[in-house]
Amino acid sequence: MRAAVFYEFGGADVVCIEDLPTPEPGPGEALVQVKAAALNHVDLWVRRGLPKTSLPHIGGADIAGVVAALGPGVSNLRPGARVVVNPSLWCGRCEWCLRGEESLCVDYRIVGEHTQGGFAEYVVVPAANLYPLPDAVEYDAAAAAPLVFLTAWRGLITRGRLRAGEDVLVTGASGGVSTAAIQIARHAGARVFAVTTTENVERVRQLGAQFVYDRTAVDYARQVWADTAKRGVDLLFDSVGVATWKSNLRALARGGRLVVYGATTGPLAETDLRRIFWNQLEIIGTTMSSRAEFETVMELVFRGELRPVLDVVWPLERARDAHERLERGEQFGKIVLRP
Ligand SMILES: NC(=O)c1ccc[n+]([C@@H]2O[C@H](COP(=O)([O-])OP(=O)(O)OC[C@H]3O[C@@H](n4cnc5c(N)ncnc54)[C@H](OP(=O)(O)O)[C@@H]3O)[C@@H](O)[C@H]2O)c1
Ligand SMILES: [Zn+2]
Structure with missing residues (x-):
């Protein structure tokens, strides 16, 4: 099978297109013929080198395709079925899995990070990770949805406890997760504020953000303050990290999350603890989602209530270009590759 593979960690130039043996599904697994697979920022981290990634490696956590073959013991699927892959891998036995909190699993892993992923003609995943894809939903859109929508759903709704009528600020608004988050926040009945760069301001507004700030032109924390009558936002949703940390703390309302x-x-941000206790702020971590959250948000995508934002759809041969485009931050939404 053709695959976008790398044999060493490094820049985008380590990614090459090669013919590799097609994998075979083991017990409880399925072989999926990949029709579309989307990039995520995690594909850049993995390519640069993460401790639990083995070489040679095929990236790609977000996959839509057709069941090609089934391993022993899989009876609830049939070859030919259209499917989308839940990118989370969990043990099913630990305290957190038994509580239905799969993304807290002691052995939590991600398809395409800890296993061989979907930037190839075929991929093997646990059969339990396959979710039926309705005929009306195109493979490109289905592949662009899972990781970013499940992350944004858990982060805003479950962990962030977002309620109708609240004000929420999304930073890095042109990013994959952010374009999902803006829609989920609107769907939840929140008023959405967003930060992005000059060329993306209009598109972010079209996604549903009512206040959009150009981070290259304004101090967005000051602007939020002005636009909320010196109150700040109830919820802030961020992955930019050290570059936005101080502004984020300034943009939050009293009691904000x-x-x-x-x-x-970068991960090492400085915090004035007085702002945390005096304004009674909450700092909440979130990662990926449970199986139930994945299913909930994918049903909203299937119904068209949430729409994956497609940046470009390219043939798999352009995998290296795709890495470069994401690395330079030129994308708006999701980059999709078709084998
Ligand atoms: N914990 C989890 O489960 C989880 C899940 C998914 C992603 N993540 C992490 O979340 C981050 C975003 O993922 P993604 O796939 O959505 O990434 P992405 O599509 O590459 O988007 C990242 C966005 O961040 C903004 N940004 C980049 N550099 C910036 C800077 N110096 N200052 C301000 N903004 C900057 C840019 O938006 P603008 O140009 O619009 O400002 C960019 O589009 C990554 O670090 C990823 O590893 C974590
Ligand atoms: Zn577990």
């Missing part, structure tokens, strides 16, 4: 799901620009 700062939901953190990443650290693109």
Whole structure:
């Protein structure tokens, strides 16, 4: 099978297209013929080198395709079925799995990070990770949805406890997770504020953000303050990390919640603790989602209530270009590759 593979960690130039043996599904697993697979920022972290990634490696956590073959013991699926892959891998036995909190699993892993992923003609995943894809939903859109929508759903709704009527600020608004978060926040009945760069301001507004700030032109914390009559926002949803940390703390209302799901620009941020206790702020971590959250948000995508934002759809051969585009931050939404 053709695959976008790398044999060493490094820059985008380590990614090459090669013919590799098609994997075979083991007990409880399924072989999926990949029709579309989307990039995430995690594909950049993995390619640069993460401790639990083995080489050679095929990235790609977000996959839509067709069941090609089934391993022993899988009876609830049939070859030919259209499916989308839940990118979370969990043990099913630990305290957190038994509580239905799969993303807290002691052995939590991600398809395409800890296993071989979907930037190939075929991929093997546990059959339990396959979710039926309705005929009306195109493969490109289905592949662009899972990781970003499940992350944004858990972060805003479950962990962030977002309620109708609240004000929420989304930073890095052109990013994959952020374009999902803006829609989920609107769907929840919140008023949405967003921060992005000059060329993306209009598109972020079209996604549903009522207040959009150009981070290259204004101090967004000051602007939020002005636009909320010196109150601040109830919830802040951030993965930019150290570059936005101080502004984020300034943009929060008293009693506000700062939901953190990443650290693109670096993890070591400085916090004035007086702001945390005096304003009674909450800092809330979130990662990926439970199986139930994945299913809930995918049903909203299937019904068209939430729409994956497609940046470009390219053939798998352009995997290296795709890494470069995401690395330079030129994308708006999701980059999709078709084998
Ligand atoms: N914990 C989890 O479960 C989880 C899940 C998914 C992602 N993540 C993490 O969350 C982050 C975002 O993921 P993604 O796939 O959505 O990434 P992405 O599509 O690459 O988007 C990242 C966005 O961050 C903004 N940004 C980048 N550099 C910035 C800077 N110096 N200052 C301000 N903003 C900057 C840019 O938006 P603008 O140009 O619009 O400002 C960019 O589009 C990554 O670090 C990823 O690893 C974590
Ligand atoms: Zn577990």
